[in-house]
Amino acid sequence: MTQQDVKKAFMYPPRSQNEFLELNKNALNKIGYDVQPTDLAFVKYMLASPRKAVVILNWVEDRVYGRSYKTAIQYFFKMIALVVFSKFFAKKVVWIKHNFKPHNSSGSTKRFTFLCRLFGLLGIPPVSLESYFKSPSLVHPLYKSDEKLVKHMQCGESQATNDVLFFGGIKPYKNLHLVLNEWPVSLPLKIAGKCSDPVYKEELESIISKRGLKVAWDNRFLSGEELNELLEASKFVLLPHSDGTMISSGSFYHAIGEGCNILTNESEFGREKSKHHSFVHLIDIKGISERTLKEIYVPKYKVLKEVLSHYGEDKVVDAWKVILAGA
Known part of the structure; x- marks a missing residue:
């Protein structure tokens, strides 16, 4: 590729810990x-060369x-x-819209709407x-290269546990409080993620204690390596996000890149993914059991x-x- 063939693009935010940006940057480099x-x-x-960059x-x-x-x-x-x-x-x-509503708003969404x-x-x-939101759409990148996915597939089925995992930042829109109010007492649940809201943290701990749930909560930010190991050791990931909040979910793509089955609720995102994938299961929290999980499980490979x-690098x-196109 000659110097003349190289096109310029600028991406916001300029700095982020979210690997999503770097993965898309790599995809853009390829074209x-x-x-x-x-x-x-x-x-x-931009001031010196207007209308030259994306x-x-x-x-x-x-x-x-x-x-x-x-x-x-x-x-x-x-x-x-x-x-x-x-x-x-x-x-x-290119305005990439990630959410229907802002996740960190304390009430009003006027600035978001404006x-x-x-x-x-x-x-x-x-x-x-x-x-499902708008077409044509981008494809959310996976957090593993195609090469690593193929190697993982060739390893066959790992010794993953049946425990259900809920991971990521703990915020009310993810509905963990609703899940805990209905979660079967006999079924283990792993929670891995930091809750920065002390009031919400206390609410969750109170539900766990009062109901005597088998919940193991690692209340901290996990490194990428720790999270990958946890996902590799889990068969199921729970994504019960409120409907009408997020358009897409990075947690979903992180989990499926490690071969996890997804347990999700009746959200538009959940319904859409369950239509297209055998490993995405719409579930009623009260009806989950060890037997149910065994029956619906799709092997990691x-x-x-x-x-x-569906989501490889070429996609x-x-x-x-x-x-x-045309830019």
Whole structure:
């Protein structure tokens, strides 16, 4: 590929611990894009070379929550400036909409709604990671390379436990409190994730104690290596997120990349995935039992084979080609 063939793309946020950004950057590199962060160099480049680069925006409308009020307001105006600046100086703006509602809002969602409307007023349509929301869509990358998935498949069935795992940041929209109120007393449940809200943490611990549940809760942030080991050792992952909150789930793709079966509720995301995948099970919490889990379980190597055919690296790259066609 010659220097002239290389196209420029800038991605927001410029820094994140979320591996999602790096995985998409790799996919964009494969189709000839040099992907850089939206920092000061981004501003200088866009002013000097208008309409020459693509701007890709993630979580813009979500990031104006979860901070002090003063900082959140500052972010709000920064996001307005970023969106408007990108519209007028970029060749194309790709707005990836991840959620229906902001996850860190304490009540009002006015800033979220305003930013979504701003995108609309500027003629920037949302692009999602799920076709049920809008098509064409991107494909959420897996957190394992195709090569590693194939090797994992060839290893056959691992000695995973039947314990159900709930992992990730513990927040009310994930419905863990509702799950614990109905979870069968005799069935073990593993929880791995930090709850930063002391009031919600106390509520969850109270339910576990009063009902005498067999719950093991590792209340901390796990490293990527620790999480992968935990997923590899688990047959089932529980995703009971509230309907109408998230459009796509990174936890889903992280879990299936380790061959886990998914237990989910009657959400739009859950219903859609259960239609397409044998390893996604819509469940009634009260009706779960060791026998039920044994009957519905799809072996890990079969899950990985299915996962690879739907979400492999080539699928991610092909989806970006469609979204960026003509850019």
